[in-house]
Amino acid sequence: MRRLAPLPLALTLVACIPSGRADPPGMYDTPPTAGPSTDDTSREDRPDRPRRDRDRDRDRDGDRDRRPDREDQDASTPPQVAEPKPAWVMRKVVPDAVEITETRYTVQSGDSLGRIAERTGAGADAIAHANQLTPPYVVREGQTLTIPGGRYHRVRTGETGIAIARAYGTAWDRVIALNDLTAPYILRLDQRLLIPSKTEVRAMTLEQRAAAFRLDIDDLITGAEPALAANARPAAPVRTARTAVPANVPVRSPTRFTGRFDWPLTGPILTRFGPQGQGRINEGINIGARTGTPIMASADGVVAYVGSDIAVYGGLILIKHGGGWITTYGHAEQLLVTRGQAVKRGQIIARAGETGSAREPQLHFEIRQGRRPVNPLSQLPRRS
Template structure:
Protein backbone atom coordinates (compact mmCIF):
# COMPACT_ATOMS: atom_id res chain seq x y z
CA UNK A 1 0.00 0.00 0.00
CA UNK A 2 1.32 3.45 -0.90
CA UNK A 3 2.21 6.13 1.58
CA UNK A 4 -0.76 8.25 0.51
CA UNK A 5 -3.11 5.46 1.56
CA UNK A 6 -1.65 5.13 5.05
CA UNK A 7 -3.92 6.11 7.92
CA UNK A 8 -2.81 9.24 9.76
CA UNK A 9 -1.82 8.47 13.34
CA UNK A 10 -0.73 10.96 16.00
CA UNK A 11 2.99 10.67 16.65
CA UNK A 12 3.63 8.52 13.56
CA UNK A 13 5.53 9.28 10.36
CA UNK A 14 5.17 7.20 7.20
CA UNK A 15 8.41 7.25 5.21
CA UNK A 16 8.30 8.78 1.74
CA UNK A 17 10.76 8.26 -1.11
CA UNK A 18 14.03 10.10 -0.58
CA UNK A 19 13.63 10.62 3.17
CA UNK A 20 16.28 9.65 5.71
CA UNK A 21 16.37 9.35 9.50
CA UNK A 22 17.99 12.77 9.65
CA UNK A 23 15.55 14.61 7.36
CA UNK A 24 12.57 13.06 9.16
CA UNK A 25 13.98 14.05 12.55
CA UNK A 26 14.52 17.64 11.42
CA UNK A 27 11.08 17.81 9.79
CA UNK A 28 9.38 16.68 13.01
CA UNK A 29 11.58 18.62 15.42
CA UNK A 30 13.02 15.62 17.25
CA UNK A 31 16.53 14.33 17.80
CA UNK A 32 17.69 11.74 15.22
CA UNK A 33 19.15 9.64 18.04
CA UNK A 34 15.70 9.47 19.72
CA UNK A 35 14.07 8.50 16.41
CA UNK A 36 16.61 5.69 16.00
CA UNK A 37 16.15 4.33 19.52
CA UNK A 38 12.34 4.62 19.52
CA UNK A 39 12.17 2.51 16.38
CA UNK A 40 15.09 0.20 17.26
CA UNK A 41 16.81 1.00 13.98
CA UNK A 42 20.20 -0.54 13.30
CA UNK A 43 23.04 0.90 11.25
CA UNK A 44 23.12 1.77 8.41
CA UNK A 45 19.58 3.05 9.23
CA UNK A 46 18.16 2.20 5.80
CA UNK A 47 14.52 3.27 5.43
CA UNK A 48 11.87 2.13 2.98
CA UNK A 49 8.95 3.94 1.38
CA UNK A 50 5.85 3.16 3.42
CA UNK A 51 7.78 2.28 6.59
CA UNK A 52 6.05 3.29 9.85
CA UNK A 53 8.18 5.31 12.27
CA UNK A 54 7.11 6.26 15.77
CA UNK A 55 7.86 9.85 16.77
CA UNK A 56 6.78 9.43 20.40
CA UNK A 57 6.97 6.63 22.93
CA UNK A 58 3.20 6.17 22.90
CA UNK A 59 3.26 5.57 19.13
CA UNK A 60 5.76 2.71 19.24
CA UNK A 61 4.33 -0.26 17.35
CA UNK A 62 3.61 -3.47 19.27
CA UNK A 63 4.09 -6.09 16.64
CA UNK A 64 2.81 -4.30 13.54
CA UNK A 65 4.68 -5.20 10.38
CA UNK A 66 4.89 -2.59 7.65
CA UNK A 67 4.97 -3.76 4.05
CA UNK A 68 8.13 -2.70 2.26
CA UNK A 69 7.30 -1.31 -1.17
CA UNK A 70 10.54 0.24 -2.40
CA UNK A 71 14.04 0.77 -1.10
CA UNK A 72 15.24 4.34 -0.69
CA UNK A 73 18.54 5.54 -2.11
CA UNK A 74 21.19 5.84 0.61
CA UNK A 75 21.90 9.36 1.78
CA UNK A 76 25.36 10.60 2.71
CA UNK A 77 24.43 10.23 6.36
CA UNK A 78 23.37 6.63 5.82
CA UNK A 79 26.61 5.91 4.02
CA UNK A 80 28.54 7.37 6.93
CA UNK A 81 26.71 5.30 9.51
CA UNK A 82 27.33 2.18 7.45
CA UNK A 83 30.98 3.01 6.98
CA UNK A 84 31.84 3.48 10.64
CA UNK A 85 29.37 0.92 12.02
CA UNK A 86 28.16 3.24 14.77
CA UNK A 87 25.74 0.67 16.14
CA UNK A 88 27.77 -2.31 17.38
CA UNK A 89 26.02 -5.53 18.34
CA UNK A 90 24.38 -5.39 21.77
CA UNK A 91 23.27 -8.00 24.31
CA UNK A 92 19.87 -9.61 23.73
CA UNK A 93 17.10 -7.22 24.68
CA UNK A 94 19.27 -4.11 24.51
CA UNK A 95 18.24 -1.24 22.25
CA UNK A 96 20.85 -0.48 19.56
CA UNK A 97 22.17 3.03 20.08
CA UNK A 98 24.43 5.26 18.01
CA UNK A 99 27.42 5.60 20.33
CA UNK A 100 29.31 8.89 20.22
CA UNK A 101 33.07 8.82 19.87
CA UNK A 102 35.05 8.27 23.07
CA UNK A 103 36.57 11.46 24.43
CA UNK A 104 39.11 12.17 27.13
CA UNK A 105 36.45 13.51 29.52
CA UNK A 106 36.55 11.08 32.42
CA UNK A 107 33.27 12.33 33.88
CA UNK A 108 31.07 11.27 30.95
CA UNK A 109 29.10 8.04 31.51
CA UNK A 110 28.95 5.45 28.71
CA UNK A 111 25.83 5.40 26.53
CA UNK A 112 25.57 1.59 26.69
CA UNK A 113 27.75 -1.51 27.14
CA UNK A 114 30.14 -1.86 24.23
CA UNK A 115 30.96 -5.20 22.63
CA UNK A 116 32.32 -6.68 19.41
CA UNK A 117 35.58 -4.77 19.13
CA UNK A 118 38.96 -6.18 18.22
CA UNK A 119 42.65 -5.38 18.40
CA UNK A 120 43.43 -8.24 16.01
CA UNK A 121 46.46 -8.03 13.75
CA UNK A 122 45.62 -7.81 10.06
CA UNK A 123 47.60 -7.43 6.87
CA UNK A 124 48.44 -3.82 5.93
CA UNK A 125 46.62 -2.11 3.05
CA UNK A 126 47.46 -3.31 -0.41
CA UNK A 127 48.66 0.09 -1.62
CA UNK A 128 52.42 0.63 -1.51
CA UNK A 129 53.68 2.39 1.59
CA UNK A 130 50.74 1.60 3.87
CA UNK A 131 49.19 4.22 6.15
CA UNK A 132 50.85 7.46 7.23
CA UNK A 133 50.09 9.56 10.28
CA UNK A 134 47.22 11.99 9.63
CA UNK A 135 48.65 14.50 12.11
CA UNK A 136 51.58 14.67 14.52
CA UNK A 137 50.92 15.21 18.22
CA UNK A 138 50.56 13.72 21.66
CA UNK A 139 48.21 10.76 21.89
CA UNK A 140 45.45 11.63 24.35
CA UNK A 141 43.75 8.26 24.20
CA UNK A 142 44.74 4.94 22.67
CA UNK A 143 42.59 2.22 21.14
CA UNK A 144 40.75 -0.12 23.47
CA UNK A 145 38.68 -0.32 26.65
CA UNK A 146 38.49 2.61 29.06
CA UNK A 147 37.00 3.10 32.51
CA UNK A 148 33.25 2.85 33.01
CA UNK A 149 32.69 0.38 30.18
CA UNK A 150 33.73 2.76 27.42
CA UNK A 151 35.77 1.77 24.40
CA UNK A 152 37.82 3.84 21.99
CA UNK A 153 37.54 2.56 18.41
CA UNK A 154 40.58 4.60 17.39
CA UNK A 155 43.11 7.02 18.83
CA UNK A 156 42.77 10.68 19.81
CA UNK A 157 45.73 12.88 18.89
CA UNK A 158 46.24 16.35 20.38
CA UNK A 159 47.20 19.01 17.84
CA UNK A 160 47.02 22.76 17.44
CA UNK A 161 43.71 24.06 16.10
CA UNK A 162 43.92 24.56 12.37
CA UNK A 163 46.77 22.09 11.88
CA UNK A 164 46.70 20.13 8.63
CA UNK A 165 44.99 16.72 8.70
CA UNK A 166 46.40 14.47 5.98
CA UNK A 167 44.89 11.44 4.28
CA UNK A 168 46.46 8.32 5.80
CA UNK A 169 46.33 6.60 2.40
CA UNK A 170 45.02 7.25 -1.10
CA UNK A 171 41.33 6.63 -1.64
CA UNK A 172 37.90 8.11 -2.28
CA UNK A 173 35.93 10.32 0.13
CA UNK A 174 32.94 8.29 1.34
CA UNK A 175 31.49 10.97 3.63
CA UNK A 176 32.15 14.57 4.64
CA UNK A 177 29.71 16.17 7.07
CA UNK A 178 28.58 16.64 10.64
CA UNK A 179 25.51 14.41 11.00
CA UNK A 180 27.15 11.77 13.21
CA UNK A 181 26.28 12.50 16.83
CA UNK A 182 29.30 13.38 18.99
CA UNK A 183 31.87 13.29 16.19
CA UNK A 184 31.62 16.90 15.00
CA UNK A 185 32.93 17.47 11.48
CA UNK A 186 33.75 14.03 10.09
CA UNK A 187 35.64 12.76 7.07
CA UNK A 188 35.60 9.12 5.93
CA UNK A 189 37.92 7.82 3.22
CA UNK A 190 37.56 4.44 1.52
CA UNK A 191 40.77 2.71 0.48
CA UNK A 192 41.60 -0.33 -1.64
CA UNK A 193 41.12 -3.77 -0.11
CA UNK A 194 38.13 -2.90 2.07
CA UNK A 195 40.00 -0.43 4.29
CA UNK A 196 38.45 2.75 5.68
CA UNK A 197 39.89 5.63 7.70
CA UNK A 198 37.87 8.10 9.78
CA UNK A 199 38.87 11.60 10.88
CA UNK A 200 36.65 13.36 13.44
CA UNK A 201 36.39 16.61 15.47
CA UNK A 202 37.76 18.62 12.52
CA UNK A 203 37.43 22.39 12.39
CA UNK A 204 36.87 22.11 8.65
CA UNK A 205 36.77 19.36 6.02
CA UNK A 206 38.46 20.43 2.78
CA UNK A 207 37.28 17.69 0.41
CA UNK A 208 33.88 16.54 -0.82
CA UNK A 209 32.15 13.18 -1.06
CA UNK A 210 33.26 11.26 -4.14
CA UNK A 211 36.54 13.16 -4.45
CA UNK A 212 39.70 11.09 -4.96
CA UNK A 213 42.51 11.94 -2.54
CA UNK A 214 46.18 10.99 -2.35
CA UNK A 215 48.20 9.74 0.61
CA UNK A 216 49.50 12.75 2.54
CA UNK A 217 47.08 15.22 0.94
CA UNK A 218 45.68 17.86 3.31
CA UNK A 219 42.01 16.93 3.66
CA UNK A 220 40.90 18.72 6.84
CA UNK A 221 41.94 21.06 9.65
CA UNK A 222 42.21 20.07 13.31
CA UNK A 223 39.46 21.42 15.55
CA UNK A 224 37.34 20.73 18.61
CA UNK A 225 33.95 20.11 17.00
CA UNK A 226 31.68 17.49 18.51
CA UNK A 227 31.99 16.02 21.96
CA UNK A 228 35.48 17.23 22.94
CA UNK A 229 36.80 20.21 24.85
CA UNK A 230 40.21 20.69 23.24
CA UNK A 231 41.60 20.59 19.68
CA UNK A 232 42.33 17.02 18.64
CA UNK A 233 41.85 14.47 15.89
CA UNK A 234 39.95 11.25 16.50
CA UNK A 235 41.39 8.79 13.98
CA UNK A 236 40.13 5.30 13.16
CA UNK A 237 41.24 2.54 10.84
CA UNK A 238 38.72 -0.12 9.84
CA UNK A 239 38.93 -3.29 7.80
CA UNK A 240 35.38 -3.80 6.58
CA UNK A 241 33.33 -2.88 9.66
CA UNK A 242 35.97 -4.07 12.15
CA UNK A 243 37.82 -1.38 14.09
CA UNK A 244 41.59 -1.98 14.08
CA UNK A 245 44.14 -0.44 16.45
CA UNK A 246 45.70 2.37 14.38
CA UNK A 247 49.00 2.00 16.22
CA UNK A 248 49.34 -1.50 14.76
CA UNK A 249 49.10 -0.08 11.23
CA UNK A 250 50.92 3.26 11.45
CA UNK A 251 54.71 3.72 11.37
CA UNK A 252 56.41 4.42 14.68
CA UNK A 253 55.65 8.03 15.71
CA UNK A 254 58.39 10.61 15.27
CA UNK A 255 60.47 11.66 18.25
CA UNK A 256 58.45 14.87 18.40
CA UNK A 257 55.28 12.95 19.21
CA UNK A 258 55.04 11.59 22.74
CA UNK A 259 52.61 8.87 23.68
CA UNK A 260 50.61 8.61 26.90
CA UNK A 261 48.82 5.35 27.57
CA UNK A 262 45.50 5.66 29.39
CA UNK A 263 45.34 4.04 32.79
CA UNK A 264 41.90 2.73 32.01
Protein backbone atom coordinates in the same frame (compact mmCIF):
# COMPACT_ATOMS: atom_id res chain seq x y z
CA MET B 1 45.68 11.18 29.62
CA ARG B 2 42.60 13.08 28.54
CA ARG B 3 39.39 11.62 29.87
CA LEU B 4 36.71 10.79 27.36
CA ALA B 5 33.34 12.47 27.66
CA PRO B 6 31.05 10.33 29.86
CA LEU B 7 29.10 7.85 27.74
CA PRO B 8 25.63 9.05 28.87
CA LEU B 9 26.52 12.58 27.80
CA ALA B 10 27.84 11.37 24.44
CA LEU B 11 24.73 9.28 23.85
CA THR B 12 22.52 12.21 24.77
CA LEU B 13 24.37 14.43 22.32
CA VAL B 14 23.89 11.93 19.51
CA ALA B 15 20.25 11.25 20.32
CA CYS B 16 19.50 14.95 20.18
CA ILE B 17 20.95 15.52 16.73
CA PRO B 18 18.30 15.74 14.02
CA SER B 19 19.09 14.52 10.51
CA GLY B 20 20.50 17.25 8.31
CA ARG B 21 20.85 19.60 11.27
CA ALA B 22 22.32 23.04 10.89
CA ASP B 23 25.65 23.44 12.65
CA PRO B 24 26.12 26.18 15.23
CA PRO B 25 27.27 29.42 13.60
CA GLY B 26 31.00 29.48 13.11
CA MET B 27 31.61 25.81 13.86
CA TYR B 28 32.74 24.96 10.34
CA ASP B 29 33.16 28.46 8.90
CA THR B 30 36.11 29.36 6.71
CA PRO B 31 38.08 32.29 8.15
CA PRO B 32 37.41 35.48 6.13
CA THR B 33 40.20 36.72 3.93
CA ALA B 34 41.25 40.25 4.68
CA GLY B 35 41.26 42.52 1.65
CA PRO B 36 43.99 45.06 0.90
CA SER B 37 43.84 48.28 2.88
CA THR B 38 43.79 51.60 1.07
CA ASP B 39 44.74 53.62 4.14
CA ASP B 40 48.49 52.80 3.95
CA THR B 41 48.74 53.83 0.32
CA SER B 42 47.01 57.15 0.79
CA ARG B 43 49.02 57.79 3.97
CA GLU B 44 52.28 56.97 2.15
CA ASP B 45 51.56 59.50 -0.59
CA ARG B 46 50.73 62.39 1.73
CA PRO B 47 53.65 64.87 1.41
CA ASP B 48 52.61 66.80 4.52
CA ARG B 49 53.47 63.89 6.86
CA PRO B 50 56.87 64.04 8.64
CA ARG B 51 59.56 61.99 6.93
CA ARG B 52 60.33 59.93 10.04
CA ASP B 53 56.66 58.89 10.23
CA ARG B 54 56.72 57.82 6.60
CA ASP B 55 59.94 55.83 7.18
CA ARG B 56 58.47 54.18 10.28
CA ASP B 57 55.38 53.14 8.34
CA ARG B 58 57.51 51.72 5.54
CA ASP B 59 59.50 49.64 8.06
CA ARG B 60 56.33 48.41 9.75
CA ASP B 61 54.72 47.50 6.41
CA GLY B 62 57.88 45.73 5.33
CA ASP B 63 57.84 43.64 8.51
CA ARG B 64 54.20 42.80 7.93
CA ASP B 65 54.96 41.71 4.35
CA ARG B 66 57.80 39.48 5.59
CA ARG B 67 55.73 37.94 8.39
CA PRO B 68 54.45 34.46 7.38
CA ASP B 69 50.71 34.46 6.88
CA ARG B 70 48.60 31.35 7.51
CA GLU B 71 46.74 31.79 4.25
CA ASP B 72 50.03 32.19 2.35
CA GLN B 73 51.41 29.05 3.94
CA ASP B 74 48.30 27.06 3.05
CA ALA B 75 47.56 28.58 -0.34
CA SER B 76 47.15 25.09 -1.76
CA THR B 77 44.47 24.18 0.79
CA PRO B 78 41.06 23.85 -0.89
CA PRO B 79 38.23 26.06 0.37
CA GLN B 80 35.59 24.96 2.86
CA VAL B 81 33.14 22.56 1.20
CA ALA B 82 29.38 22.97 1.61
CA GLU B 83 27.98 19.46 1.90
CA PRO B 84 24.47 18.61 0.68
CA LYS B 85 22.02 16.83 2.93
CA PRO B 86 22.99 13.17 3.41
CA ALA B 87 21.24 10.61 1.24
CA TRP B 88 19.19 9.12 4.07
CA VAL B 89 17.22 12.37 4.57
CA MET B 90 16.72 13.13 0.87
CA ARG B 91 14.30 10.30 0.13
CA LYS B 92 11.47 9.63 2.58
CA VAL B 93 10.87 5.89 2.99
CA VAL B 94 7.26 4.70 3.05
CA PRO B 95 7.00 1.75 5.49
CA ASP B 96 4.78 -0.41 3.26
CA ALA B 97 6.42 -3.79 3.78
CA VAL B 98 4.47 -6.85 2.63
CA GLU B 99 4.12 -9.70 5.11
CA ILE B 100 4.37 -13.29 3.88
CA THR B 101 4.08 -16.64 5.64
CA GLU B 102 7.00 -19.05 5.88
CA THR B 103 6.70 -21.79 3.25
CA ARG B 104 8.69 -24.52 1.54
CA TYR B 105 9.55 -24.16 -2.14
CA THR B 106 10.69 -26.82 -4.59
CA VAL B 107 13.14 -25.51 -7.18
CA GLN B 108 11.85 -25.81 -10.74
CA SER B 109 13.70 -26.03 -14.03
CA GLY B 110 15.18 -22.65 -14.99
CA ASP B 111 14.88 -21.21 -11.48
CA SER B 112 17.45 -18.87 -10.03
CA LEU B 113 17.60 -17.35 -6.57
CA GLY B 114 16.34 -14.03 -7.92
CA ARG B 115 13.46 -15.67 -9.78
CA ILE B 116 12.46 -17.61 -6.65
CA ALA B 117 12.47 -14.39 -4.64
CA GLU B 118 10.23 -12.75 -7.24
CA ARG B 119 7.77 -15.66 -7.21
CA THR B 120 7.52 -15.96 -3.44
CA GLY B 121 7.73 -12.29 -2.45
CA ALA B 122 10.66 -12.95 -0.13
CA GLY B 123 14.13 -11.43 -0.35
CA ALA B 124 16.92 -13.25 -2.17
CA ASP B 125 19.36 -12.42 0.64
CA ALA B 126 16.97 -13.76 3.29
CA ILE B 127 16.37 -16.97 1.30
CA ALA B 128 20.11 -17.51 0.88
CA HIS B 129 20.67 -16.87 4.59
CA ALA B 130 17.87 -19.22 5.68
CA ASN B 131 19.18 -22.04 3.47
CA GLN B 132 22.91 -21.43 4.05
CA LEU B 133 23.51 -20.75 0.36
CA THR B 134 26.83 -19.20 -0.59
CA PRO B 135 28.00 -17.33 -3.71
CA PRO B 136 27.32 -17.86 -6.57
CA TYR B 137 24.01 -19.06 -5.04
CA VAL B 138 23.40 -21.97 -7.41
CA VAL B 139 20.14 -23.87 -6.84
CA ARG B 140 19.31 -27.30 -8.28
CA GLU B 141 16.06 -28.53 -9.78
CA GLY B 142 14.11 -30.48 -7.16
CA GLN B 143 15.93 -28.84 -4.25
CA THR B 144 13.65 -27.80 -1.39
CA LEU B 145 14.19 -24.33 0.05
CA THR B 146 12.80 -22.67 3.15
CA ILE B 147 11.18 -19.34 2.29
CA PRO B 148 11.47 -17.28 5.48
CA GLY B 149 8.28 -15.52 6.47
CA GLY B 150 8.14 -11.96 7.69
CA ARG B 151 7.85 -8.37 6.52
CA TYR B 152 9.64 -7.52 3.28
CA HIS B 153 10.41 -3.98 2.17
CA ARG B 154 11.00 -3.37 -1.55
CA VAL B 155 13.87 -0.92 -2.08
CA ARG B 156 13.10 2.15 -4.20
CA THR B 157 15.23 4.78 -5.92
CA GLY B 158 17.39 6.83 -3.57
CA GLU B 159 16.60 4.83 -0.43
CA THR B 160 19.41 3.96 1.98
CA GLY B 161 19.73 1.33 4.65
CA ILE B 162 19.74 3.98 7.38
CA ALA B 163 16.50 5.52 6.10
CA ILE B 164 14.78 2.15 5.69
CA ALA B 165 15.62 1.05 9.23
CA ARG B 166 14.44 4.37 10.67
CA ALA B 167 11.14 4.14 8.79
CA TYR B 168 10.37 0.89 10.62
CA GLY B 169 11.74 2.03 13.99
CA THR B 170 14.47 -0.58 14.09
CA ALA B 171 18.26 -0.67 14.04
CA TRP B 172 20.04 -0.93 10.69
CA ASP B 173 22.49 -3.53 12.01
CA ARG B 174 19.48 -5.73 12.83
CA VAL B 175 18.38 -5.53 9.17
CA ILE B 176 21.95 -6.39 8.11
CA ALA B 177 21.87 -9.50 10.31
CA LEU B 178 18.43 -10.67 9.14
CA ASN B 179 19.43 -10.41 5.49
CA ASP B 180 23.08 -11.46 5.90
CA LEU B 181 24.22 -8.36 3.99
CA THR B 182 27.92 -8.00 3.23
CA ALA B 183 30.32 -5.35 1.91
CA PRO B 184 30.02 -3.05 0.05
CA TYR B 185 26.45 -2.83 1.47
CA ILE B 186 25.00 -1.11 -1.62
CA LEU B 187 21.29 -1.85 -1.97
CA ARG B 188 19.72 -2.57 -5.37
CA LEU B 189 16.44 -1.24 -6.70
CA ASP B 190 13.59 -3.72 -6.12
CA GLN B 191 15.71 -5.68 -3.65
CA ARG B 192 13.51 -7.10 -0.88
CA LEU B 193 14.79 -6.64 2.65
CA LEU B 194 13.48 -8.67 5.56
CA ILE B 195 12.39 -6.25 8.30
CA PRO B 196 12.08 -7.17 12.02
CA SER B 197 8.52 -8.13 12.95
CA LYS B 198 6.10 -5.68 14.51
CA THR B 199 6.19 -7.80 17.67
CA GLU B 200 9.97 -7.48 17.87
CA VAL B 201 9.85 -3.72 17.32
CA ARG B 202 7.12 -3.25 19.95
CA ALA B 203 9.19 -5.23 22.46
CA MET B 204 12.16 -2.87 22.13
CA THR B 205 13.09 -0.93 25.26
CA LEU B 206 13.28 2.86 25.26
CA GLU B 207 17.06 2.59 25.18
CA GLN B 208 16.92 0.27 22.16
CA ARG B 209 14.51 2.61 20.37
CA ALA B 210 16.81 5.56 20.99
CA ALA B 211 19.79 3.56 19.73
CA ALA B 212 17.91 2.70 16.53
CA PHE B 213 17.77 6.41 15.64
CA ARG B 214 21.32 7.14 16.72
CA LEU B 215 23.99 7.06 14.03
CA ASP B 216 27.45 5.63 14.52
CA ILE B 217 30.40 5.10 12.20
CA ASP B 218 29.31 1.53 11.45
CA ASP B 219 25.98 2.89 10.16
CA LEU B 220 27.81 5.28 7.82
CA ILE B 221 30.00 2.45 6.51
CA THR B 222 27.14 0.02 5.88
CA GLY B 223 23.95 2.02 5.38
CA ALA B 224 24.69 5.47 3.97
CA GLU B 225 24.90 4.67 0.24
CA PRO B 226 21.70 5.10 -1.83
CA ALA B 227 20.21 2.19 -3.77
CA LEU B 228 21.56 1.39 -7.22
CA ALA B 229 19.69 0.20 -10.31
CA ALA B 230 20.03 -3.53 -10.98
CA ASN B 231 22.55 -3.30 -13.83
CA ALA B 232 24.09 0.08 -12.99
CA ARG B 233 27.53 0.79 -11.58
CA PRO B 234 28.41 3.30 -8.86
CA ALA B 235 29.69 6.69 -10.01
CA ALA B 236 33.41 7.12 -10.62
CA PRO B 237 35.26 9.26 -8.04
CA VAL B 238 35.82 12.94 -8.83
CA ARG B 239 39.19 14.66 -8.66
CA THR B 240 38.32 17.92 -6.91
CA ALA B 241 35.84 19.15 -4.32
CA ARG B 242 34.32 21.46 -6.94
CA THR B 243 32.69 18.48 -8.68
CA ALA B 244 30.52 16.81 -6.07
CA VAL B 245 28.84 13.45 -6.61
CA PRO B 246 25.09 13.90 -5.94
CA ALA B 247 24.04 12.56 -2.54
CA ASN B 248 21.52 10.18 -4.15
CA VAL B 249 24.16 8.47 -6.33
CA PRO B 250 26.38 5.63 -4.98
CA VAL B 251 30.14 6.14 -5.25
CA ARG B 252 32.53 3.51 -6.58
CA SER B 253 35.08 2.46 -3.95
CA PRO B 254 38.66 1.30 -4.59
CA THR B 255 38.83 -2.46 -5.09
CA ARG B 256 42.15 -3.12 -3.38
CA PHE B 257 44.62 -1.37 -1.11
CA THR B 258 48.27 -1.54 -2.09
CA GLY B 259 49.70 1.42 -0.22
CA ARG B 260 50.45 2.15 3.41
CA PHE B 261 49.05 4.35 6.15
CA ASP B 262 50.77 7.53 7.34
CA TRP B 263 50.10 9.72 10.35
CA PRO B 264 47.31 12.20 9.50
CA LEU B 265 49.02 14.86 11.62
CA THR B 266 51.81 15.19 14.18
CA GLY B 267 50.92 15.55 17.84
CA PRO B 268 50.78 13.85 21.22
CA ILE B 269 48.46 10.89 21.70
CA LEU B 270 45.78 12.00 24.13
CA THR B 271 43.79 8.76 24.24
CA ARG B 272 44.89 5.33 23.08
CA PHE B 273 42.92 2.57 21.39
CA GLY B 274 40.82 0.16 23.43
CA PRO B 275 39.02 0.03 26.80
CA GLN B 276 39.08 3.24 28.82
CA GLY B 277 37.32 2.04 31.98
CA GLN B 278 33.71 2.37 33.11
CA GLY B 279 32.53 0.50 30.02
CA ARG B 280 34.01 3.00 27.58
CA ILE B 281 35.93 1.90 24.49
CA ASN B 282 37.95 4.09 22.16
CA GLU B 283 37.83 2.59 18.65
CA GLY B 284 40.72 4.76 17.48
CA ILE B 285 43.28 7.16 18.89
CA ASN B 286 42.96 10.85 19.75
CA ILE B 287 45.86 13.05 18.68
CA GLY B 288 46.36 16.50 20.19
CA ALA B 289 46.77 19.42 17.78
CA ARG B 290 46.42 23.17 17.61
CA THR B 291 43.16 24.49 16.21
CA GLY B 292 43.46 24.75 12.44
CA THR B 293 46.27 22.20 12.09
CA PRO B 294 46.00 20.54 8.65
CA ILE B 295 44.67 16.98 8.71
CA MET B 296 46.02 14.82 5.88
CA ALA B 297 44.64 11.68 4.26
CA SER B 298 46.42 8.70 5.78
CA ALA B 299 46.44 6.83 2.44
CA ASP B 300 45.11 7.04 -1.11
CA GLY B 301 41.37 6.49 -1.31
CA VAL B 302 37.89 7.81 -2.03
CA VAL B 303 35.92 9.97 0.41
CA ALA B 304 32.84 8.02 1.50
CA TYR B 305 31.34 10.52 3.95
CA VAL B 306 31.76 14.18 4.90
CA GLY B 307 29.54 15.83 7.49
CA SER B 308 28.59 16.24 11.13
CA ASP B 309 25.67 13.83 11.57
CA ILE B 310 27.30 12.04 14.52
CA ALA B 311 27.30 14.69 17.21
CA VAL B 312 30.10 13.32 19.38
CA TYR B 313 32.59 13.46 16.48
CA GLY B 314 31.70 16.93 15.17
CA GLY B 315 33.19 17.40 11.71
CA LEU B 316 33.80 13.89 10.37
CA ILE B 317 35.34 12.36 7.24
CA LEU B 318 35.41 8.68 6.18
CA ILE B 319 37.77 7.49 3.44
CA LYS B 320 37.64 4.06 1.77
CA HIS B 321 41.01 2.71 0.63
CA GLY B 322 40.11 -0.63 -0.95
CA GLY B 323 40.37 -4.14 0.43
CA GLY B 324 37.88 -3.22 3.14
CA TRP B 325 40.22 -0.64 4.73
CA ILE B 326 38.59 2.57 5.98
CA THR B 327 39.97 5.56 7.90
CA THR B 328 37.94 8.10 9.87
CA TYR B 329 38.82 11.63 10.95
CA GLY B 330 36.73 13.33 13.66
CA HIS B 331 36.51 16.63 15.62
CA ALA B 332 37.47 18.61 12.50
CA GLU B 333 36.91 22.36 12.50
CA GLN B 334 36.90 22.62 8.71
CA LEU B 335 36.02 20.01 6.08
CA LEU B 336 37.89 20.53 2.81
CA VAL B 337 36.84 17.56 0.65
CA THR B 338 33.55 16.26 -0.69
CA ARG B 339 31.92 12.83 -0.84
CA GLY B 340 33.11 10.86 -3.86
CA GLN B 341 36.40 12.74 -4.16
CA ALA B 342 39.59 10.76 -4.83
CA VAL B 343 42.38 11.79 -2.45
CA LYS B 344 46.08 11.04 -2.20
CA ARG B 345 48.12 10.14 0.85
CA GLY B 346 49.28 13.38 2.50
CA GLN B 347 46.59 15.52 0.86
CA ILE B 348 45.01 18.06 3.22
CA ILE B 349 41.38 17.05 3.80
CA ALA B 350 40.40 19.02 6.92
CA ARG B 351 41.61 21.16 9.82
CA ALA B 352 41.70 20.04 13.43
CA GLY B 353 39.34 21.58 15.93
CA GLU B 354 37.39 21.16 19.15
CA THR B 355 34.05 20.06 17.71
CA GLY B 356 31.66 17.40 18.93
CA SER B 357 32.46 16.13 22.42
CA ALA B 358 36.13 17.17 22.26
CA ARG B 359 37.33 19.23 25.23
CA GLU B 360 40.47 20.46 23.52
CA PRO B 361 41.65 20.72 19.89
CA GLN B 362 42.42 17.26 18.54
CA LEU B 363 41.84 14.63 15.87
CA HIS B 364 39.95 11.40 16.50
CA PHE B 365 41.50 8.93 14.06
CA GLU B 366 40.37 5.37 13.31
CA ILE B 367 41.49 2.60 10.98
CA ARG B 368 38.94 -0.13 10.22
CA GLN B 369 39.08 -3.40 8.34
CA GLY B 370 35.49 -3.73 7.19
CA ARG B 371 33.35 -3.09 10.26
CA ARG B 372 36.13 -4.01 12.71
CA PRO B 373 38.18 -1.24 14.36
CA VAL B 374 41.95 -1.86 14.25
CA ASN B 375 44.49 -0.26 16.57
CA PRO B 376 45.95 2.52 14.38
CA LEU B 377 49.34 2.19 16.09
CA SER B 378 49.66 -1.30 14.59
CA GLN B 379 49.32 0.15 11.07
CA LEU B 380 51.12 3.51 11.32
CA PRO B 381 54.91 4.04 11.07
CA ARG B 382 56.66 4.06 14.44
CA ARG B 383 57.48 7.59 15.54
CA SER B 384 60.94 8.39 16.87
